Structures are given as structure tokens and as C-alpha cells.
Amino acid sequence: MDSSSSELDDTRAQLRRYASRSGGQCTPFTTAEIAERLGDAERNVARNLSRLVELGELRTRELADGSRVWWQPANEVDFPDQRSKLQEFGAFVSAVRDYAIFMLDPDGTVVSWNQGAKRIKGYSEGEIVGEPFSTFYTEDAIEEGVPESNLETAAEEGRVEDEGWRIRKDGSRFWADVVITAIRDVDGTLRGFTKVTRDMTEQREYEQRLRRERDLTEQILETVPVGISVIDSDGTFVRANRQALALLEINEADLGDLPAESRALYDAEGELVPGGRRPWTRVSETGESVHDFQCRIDRPEGDHRWLSITAVPLDGIPSGDGGTVVVIEDVTDRRERERRLERRRSELRTELGEILGRISDAFFALDEDRRFTHLNERAAELFQHSEDELLGQSLRETFPERAGGRLGEEFDGALDTQEHTNFEQYDDELDAWLEYNVYPSESGLSVYIHDITDRREYQRKLEESNERLEQFAYAASHDLQEPLRMVSSYLQLIEGRYGDELDEDGREFLEFAVDGADRMRNMIDGLLAYSRVETRGEPFEPVDLGDVLVDVREDLQMRIVESDAEIAAEPLPRVRGDRGQLRQVLQNLLDNAIVYSGDGPPRVRFEAERDGDEWVVSVSDEGIGIDPDNADRVFDVFQRLHSRDRYEGTGIGLALCERIVERHGGELWLDSVPGEGTTFSFTLPATDPDDA
Structure with missing residues (x-):
């Protein structure tokens, strides 16, 4: 006996023992179950099982999912009548779990069961046998006569296949694929009929999700403003969307036979x-x-269009084997637009160069690494x-003595804060005072010098002159x-x-002399106060x-009472200054308003x-x-707009106010309408500049 016969006998013996322990004859088994029992490969077991089928010792059937079951047929001695075949079929049907397989009588x-x-419908055999099969249909299907129509079609044509919603015992719905076959x-x-139902929910x-995704993809593909x-x-x-067909001027019907090389492409x-x-060739070759x-690309009309092409390989497809998107x-x-912008940029550079070349100030620009990118002749x-010699060179390397001091600190600070800065600095090498205006940007600095x-020399001389004048005014008023x-x-x-x-x-002359002496004393006191604004002021x-x-x-209480003056004041702020x-x-302005x-x-x-x-x-x-014509005169020393007979005063009060305000870094001005009043306004620094 050869080895194949030995394997077959062994399979036959093991199958009989397995069947006797698992329900006897007519009980179906899968190939995997028998292979696991025998401890052999499924391929070998399937070959031996097929030989037993050829010898008439086994029966087999392929299920809808592609798997195969095997069973031993009933012994004809034990089941000589038709009943044996029914039991054999019943045993097979009962074992199937993925399909609902049951029989109906001619009335449905x-x-x-x-x-x-x-498993699929939820009814036990005792609950459903004897019930009409329309139990599984929806109310709408029953009203439309679907159950009866299916039986009629199966009876006439031998078979009917249907898809639709069905109802489980618990009332839930499932999507069913149903085959009804007439038995004659x-x-x-x-x-009667056999009815096979599969849950396809x-x-x-x-499939619906795939369809929705496909429809969405199709919609996106056809609506994007680029060719794909x-x-x-x-x-x-x-494949090509409408935009791609229009850009390449090709017909959709020609796609399958049209090589991409058919369109001539030209470089710059x-x-x-x-x-x-x-x-697409580079993607196909390199991945x-x-x-x-x-x-x-050139058009038949004689014009041309510029295209930007991006090509990527499809995921999961090896280079050279699949498509390229x-x-x-x-x-x-x-x-x-870029061409026009570049032309305009070139024109602006030329214009800027001409403008910077004509201005008397020195100008230069630095990039973020402090390298010169532009400078005019004055710089x-x-x-x-x-x-x-300077373009492209580093400020630190070329002028280390300048970049290492305050100049470098100011430049770094402007770049860090991105705020304009202005400062003055003496340049030892040039023996000159220079004023720097620095304008930062993300790309560097623009500097005007x-x-x-x-x-500065004029200011120095002016300060010396003012100092001498103050000294003279003080000495003159004191003497x-x-x-x-x-x-x-x-x-x-x-x-x-x-x-x-x-x-x-005589008494009148004496009175004039005394009054003149008093006015002279007041003027000298005012001049003395005016000369001391800068030199005798207190710290702010x-x-x-x-x-x-x-x-x-x-x-001024006495003057206020005598004149019946009404003084109104909003809350006044805290400022920095000489109290x-x-x-x-405030006293001079209030006294002026009363007078x-x-x-x-x-x-x-x-x-x-x-x-x-x-x-x-x-x-x-x-x-x-x-x-209004006299608005500036009122701030001059000893200037009066009215005679002393009508209005008293030395003509120095407003000049003194103006000088005090200027010492505080502010300015004093007036707005007036003759016959309607006057408003004097002045500015003072706030105590906290950040407190708005």
C-alpha cells in the first residue's frame, strides 16, 4: 500500500471517530475543523476529503462565502426512504449560521428554521414555525404587497431575488439579500419554497459610505480651480478633470489613447x-x-499660457508600476503680475537711488546681519x-570702533523693539556731531545721518549768550x-x-513819582524772576x-472776593514739574483772567x-x-496791549508763564475771540507716561 492510500485510510478513520463524537452522520464539518483534528495541513486534508467524495463516502458543498463543508451521508440501510435525504439536508442547513435558511409551505x-x-432574525424555531413569512417585512412592504409578489414570481419563474429592509423580532431593521426558490x-x-436570507446591513x-466618498471626491475633483x-x-x-481638459485643450473621449507627450511644453x-x-516622467522614474x-504651452490662436505643474506618485504604488497624479x-x-512687479521694483530701485543720491543727508541700509545693502554718495x-567697498560688508567688521559702542547698542535696540529711534553722537574720527534716525524692519535697518x-556749535553759543543775558538781567535787576x-x-x-x-x-507830581518807583520795583522783581527760571528752579x-x-x-482770595469772581475747576491731574x-x-493766568x-x-x-x-x-x-493779530505780542517781555490807566500790570506775567512752561518741555498758547473771552492752554508731562 502506497503512502497516499495510507493517508486516505487514516483520514477516513479519523473522520469516522470525529463524526461519532460530534453528532454522527450528516453532521457537516469545515476543512479547518478536520485539519485541526487530524493535525495536518488543510491542503492535504482537502485533497483526501475530495478523494472520499469521489469514492462516494463523503458529500460536500461550497457555501456563499466561498468556504466548503463536508459530511458523511446517511447509511441507506438505516434510511432507505426519502426521509434520509431530508434529514441529511436538514442537518446541513441547521449548521449554517451566516444565512437564514428555512422552508415555506405554498401559502408562505x-x-x-x-x-x-x-441568529439573524431573533426568533427561535418554536416562536416562528407556523407563522406567515410576511412577519419579516416592513409595514410599507406589506401594504405594497411585496411578500405575495415575491412568492408569485418565484412560483412562476422558479426563483426570485430581492433586497430591502426586513424586521427582526426586537423591531430593529436590517438590510437583507433574499433568494426564494420554488420546490416542486x-x-x-x-x-413550497426555500428562502435564503443574508444580513447585508x-x-x-x-458601500454607501464608499459611494458618498466617491461622490464627494468627484465633486471636489471637478470644482477645484486647478487641473488634476x-x-x-x-x-x-x-483620468482628467474638466479644468485639466480645458488647460491642455484635449477631449475627454481621447484620454485613453492620448499620450501625455502629445502636448509640447517649453521652458522659460x-x-x-x-x-x-x-x-510625470521624473516621478515615474524616481518615485x-x-x-x-x-x-x-502654445495655443493655436498664437498666444501662450504658463503652467505650474506638480506631480506626485500615488501612495502604495511602486515607482514605474502605477499612475502619477x-x-x-x-x-x-x-x-x-510678477513681471510687472519686478519691472516696477527695478524702476523704484533706480528712482530711490537717484533720490538718495540727491539728498544732503547720508543714508545707508543694513540687513539683519548688519551688512550694507545700500548707501548713497554722502554716506x-x-x-x-x-x-x-562697503556693499555686502559687515558694519561690525568694517567699523568695529563704531559698531562696538553706543551705535551698535542703538541699532540692536531698534531691531529688537522694531521702533524708530533718534539720537545724537559725537564721532571722534570725523570730529563731528552726527544725528542718527534709525528705522527698523524685519529685514534690517534704514539709517539717515x-x-x-x-x-550744535550754534546751540552752544546760544546757550552761552543766554547764560550771559541771564547773568546780566540778574545783575541789572539786582543792582x-x-x-x-x-x-x-x-x-x-x-x-x-x-x-x-x-x-x-506838587502833591500830584509827588504821587506820580511814588507810583513810578513802585512800578519800577515790580518790573525789576518780574525781570529778576524771569532771569531765574532756568538757574534758580527746583528739580522736577x-x-x-x-x-x-x-x-x-x-x-488771590481778596481779589476774588472784591471782583465777585466765580472760579470753576474740573479735577486737575498730577504732573512732573517745579511746584x-x-x-x-496758575496764579498769573487766574489773575490775568480776573483783571x-x-x-x-x-x-x-x-x-x-x-x-x-x-x-x-x-x-x-x-x-x-x-x-488775533496781537496773540504773539502778549508773550513778549514788557509788552502791554492796554494803557496803565485802564489795566494794571508790568507786562511780564505771560512772558514768565511761557518761559516756565518751556522749561517743563511744553508750550503755551491762546485762543480768543474779542468780546467773548480767552482760553490759555499749556502742556505738561504726565507723572506716569504709561498711565493713560
């Missing part, structure tokens, strides 16, 4: 792009993507190097005090000793202007408004006003 009543039917005896009499959902195509490994178009120099350089490959974008307008003269040596006191003393002696002996004219500190105004009102001098400003109030009682209002890092303080009245 369930007469048998397998395990698959119980030898004389053609209808004995998951498969249907999967697929080219296979031999260079033939497989007008040369024909060979096949090996085309993006690597190609991005933004720009080329030109090609994305085509018409960039003609973009290239034209080249200032640095004592030619433009060619102005030679301010002459201005005049002594003779003035002497004049006043002798006038008092004359009035006391000879006053009764003087006639009316936080000052509450509200508190200062309280003190001023106390000083004594600011008190002088020039006109015929009615004075009405004065103090207000303040924040403007950036400073405060604007205003003092308004409803007095006689000032002619």
Missing part, C-alpha cells in the same frame, strides 16, 4: 522640454514628487569708503534795587516833611495741580485733558478777549 407559512435564521415534485406540483453601509489628471507608467492619460528660454525632464515645475495650474496672470564720503556740528530803594526813601521823606507845604500840583517731582490751585486761590513755578503759572474780565463779574474755568504722554491744561474766561 414557515415550516422549518435553522440556526442562521435564529416530479409532476410539477408546488410543494454592514456591507450596504460600507492621472497618468499611468507608460505616459498615457487615465523657449526650448522644448524633453520627455525625460517632464514632471519622488516634483513641485511647481513651470513651463509654457498631476496638478496643473494656469499661472499666466501670476507671472505677468560713502562720511565712512571714507566707496560704495563698492545728518551732520549737526554747526547746529537797580539799591538806587530804587534810595529814590523811594527820599520820596517818602519829602512826602512826610513837606507834604503839607506842597500845593495840589510729581505735583498735584489741584492742590496748587487751592494755594493760588488762597493767595513753585507751576504755582506762579481782563470786562464790566461783568469774572467767570473762570480750569480744565485738563490727557493727550498721549502729557496733559493739556486750559484756563478760560469770558472777558474782553484778545485780537
Whole structure:
């Protein structure tokens, strides 16, 4: 006996033992179950089982999912009648779990039930046998007569296949694939039906999801504003959207037979792009993507279009074996815009060079690494190097003595903060004072340099002159005090000793002399105060202007009461300044408003408004006003707009206010309408510049 016969006998013996332990004859088994039992490969077991089928010892059947079951047929001695065949079929059907397989009588009543039917539909055999098979249909299907129509079609044609929603015992729905087959005896009499049902819910959902994804992909493909195509490994178009067809001027019907090489492509120099350089060919050969490959195609009308082509391999397809996805974008307008921008940029560079060459200030530009990118002739003269020598060179390496000091610190600070900075610095090498205006950007610095040596010298001389004038004013006012006191003393002696002996004219003359001496004393005191604004002022500190105004009102209380003045004040801010001098400003402005109030009682209002890092303080009245032509004269020393007979004063009060405000870094101005009043406004630095 050869080895194959031995294997067959062994398989036969093991199969019988397995069958006796697992339910006997007619019990179906899968190939895998028998192979596991025998400890042999499925291929060998399947070969031996097939031989047993040929010998008539086994039966076999392939199921719908492609798997195969085997069973031993019933012994004809034990089952000599038709019953044996029915039991054999029943045993087979009962074992199937993936399909609901059951029988119906000619009226559609369930007469048998397998395990698959119980699993899919939820009914046990005892619950469903004897019930109409329409139990499994939806109410809509029943109303439409679907169950009866299916049986009629199966009876007439022998078989009917249907898909649709079915109902489980718990009321839930599932999508079913149903095959109903008519059963007839030898004389053609209808004995009933077999009904095979498979639950296709998951498969249907999967197919619908794929369909939705395909539809969405198709919609996106046809609506994107770029051309998209697929080219296979031999260079033939497989697919192209409408945009790609329009850009390449090809018909969709020609895709399958049209090679991609049929369209001539030209590079920027007008040369024909060979096949090996085309993006899809490079992707097919290397498996690597190609991005933004720009080329030109010519049209029959004589014009041409520029295309940007990106080609990428399809995932999971080896190089040279599959298609390449090609994305085509018409960039003609973009290239034209870029060309115009580049031309304009070139024109602007030329214009800028001419402008910078004409300006008297030195100008140079540095990139983010502090390398010169541009400079004009004045800058080249200032640095004592030619433009060619400096362009592309590092400021630190070329001028280490400059870049290592304050200049480098200011440049670094401007780049860090991205804020304009302005500073002055003396250049030892040039023996000159230079003013730097530095404008930062993300790409570097633009620097303007102005030679301010002459201005600094003028300022120095002006400061020296002002200092001498202050000294002179102080000395003159101080030295005049002594003779003035002497004049006043002798006038008092004359009035006391000879006053009764003087006639009316003499007493009037004496009164004029005393009044003149008093006015001279006031003018000297005012001049002395004016000369000391810069030299005798106190250091700046936080000052509450509200508190200062309280003190001023106390000083002028008598004048306020006598004139019946009404003083209104909004809350005044805290500022930085000299408290004594600011008190002088508020007092002079309030006194001025009372004096020039006109015929009615004075009405004065103090207000303040924040403007950036400073405060604007205003003092308004409803007095006689000032002619606009005289607006500047009122701030001059000893300038008066009215006679002393009508309005008292030395003509130095507003000049003193202006100088005090200027010392605080502000300015003083007025707005006035004759006959309606005047508003004096001045600016002062806020205590906290960041507190708005």
C-alpha cells in the first residue's frame, strides 16, 4: 500500500471517530475543523476529503462565502426512504449560521428554521414555525404587497431575488439579500419554497459610505480651480478633470489613447522640454514628487499660457508600476503680475537711488546681519569708503570702533523693539556731531545721518549768550534795587516833611513819582524772576495741580472776593514739574483772567485733558478777549496791549508763564475771540507716561 492510500485510510478513520463524537452522520464539518483534528495541513486534508467524495463516502458543498463543508451521508440501510435525504439536508442547513435558511409551505407559512435564521432574525424555531413569512417585512412592504409578489414570481419563474429592509423580532431593521426558490415534485406540483436570507446591513453601509466618498471626491475633483489628471507608467492619460481638459485643450473621449507627450511644453528660454525632464516622467522614474515645475504651452490662436505643474506618485504604488497624479495650474496672470512687479521694483530701485543720491543727508541700509545693502554718495564720503567697498560688508567688521559702542547698542535696540529711534553722537574720527534716525524692519535697518556740528556749535553759543543775558538781567535787576530803594526813601521823606507845604500840583507830581518807583520795583522783581527760571528752579517731582490751585486761590482770595469772581475747576491731574513755578503759572493766568474780565463779574474755568504722554491744561474766561493779530505780542517781555490807566500790570506775567512752561518741555498758547473771552492752554508731562 502506497503512502497516499495510507493517508486516505487514516483520514477516513479519523473522520469516522470525529463524526461519532460530534453528532454522527450528516453532521457537516469545515476543512479547518478536520485539519485541526487530524493535525495536518488543510491542503492535504482537502485533497483526501475530495478523494472520499469521489469514492462516494463523503458529500460536500461550497457555501456563499466561498468556504466548503463536508459530511458523511446517511447509511441507506438505516434510511432507505426519502426521509434520509431530508434529514441529511436538514442537518446541513441547521449548521449554517451566516444565512437564514428555512422552508415555506405554498401559502408562505414557515415550516422549518435553522440556526442562521435564529441568529439573524431573533426568533427561535418554536416562536416562528407556523407563522406567515410576511412577519419579516416592513409595514410599507406589506401594504405594497411585496411578500405575495415575491412568492408569485418565484412560483412562476422558479426563483426570485430581492433586497430591502426586513424586521427582526426586537423591531430593529436590517438590510437583507433574499433568494426564494420554488420546490416542486416530479409532476410539477408546488410543494413550497426555500428562502435564503443574508444580513447585508454592514456591507450596504460600507458601500454607501464608499459611494458618498466617491461622490464627494468627484465633486471636489471637478470644482477645484486647478487641473488634476492621472497618468499611468507608460505616459498615457487615465483620468482628467474638466479644468485639466480645458488647460491642455484635449477631449475627454481621447484620454485613453492620448499620450501625455502629445502636448509640447517649453521652458522659460523657449526650448522644448524633453520627455525625460517632464514632471510625470521624473516621478515615474524616481518615485519622488516634483513641485511647481513651470513651463509654457502654445495655443493655436498664437498666444501662450504658463503652467505650474506638480506631480506626485500615488501612495502604495511602486515607482514605474502605477499612475502619477498631476496638478496643473494656469499661472499666466501670476507671472505677468510678477513681471510687472519686478519691472516696477527695478524702476523704484533706480528712482530711490537717484533720490538718495540727491539728498544732503547720508543714508545707508543694513540687513539683519548688519551688512550694507545700500548707501548713497554722502554716506560713502562720511565712512571714507566707496560704495563698492562697503556693499555686502559687515558694519561690525568694517567699523568695529563704531559698531562696538553706543551705535551698535542703538541699532540692536531698534531691531529688537522694531521702533524708530533718534539720537545724537559725537564721532571722534570725523570730529563731528552726527544725528542718527534709525528705522527698523524685519529685514534690517534704514539709517539717515545728518551732520549737526554747526547746529550744535550754534546751540552752544546760544546757550552761552543766554547764560550771559541771564547773568546780566540778574545783575541789572539786582543792582537797580539799591538806587530804587534810595529814590523811594527820599520820596517818602519829602512826602512826610513837606507834604503839607506842597500845593495840589506838587502833591500830584509827588504821587506820580511814588507810583513810578513802585512800578519800577515790580518790573525789576518780574525781570529778576524771569532771569531765574532756568538757574534758580527746583528739580522736577510729581505735583498735584489741584492742590496748587487751592494755594493760588488762597493767595488771590481778596481779589476774588472784591471782583465777585466765580472760579470753576474740573479735577486737575498730577504732573512732573517745579511746584513753585507751576504755582506762579496758575496764579498769573487766574489773575490775568480776573483783571481782563470786562464790566461783568469774572467767570473762570480750569480744565485738563490727557493727550498721549502729557496733559493739556486750559484756563478760560469770558472777558474782553484778545485780537488775533496781537496773540504773539502778549508773550513778549514788557509788552502791554492796554494803557496803565485802564489795566494794571508790568507786562511780564505771560512772558514768565511761557518761559516756565518751556522749561517743563511744553508750550503755551491762546485762543480768543474779542468780546467773548480767552482760553490759555499749556502742556505738561504726565507723572506716569504709561498711565493713560
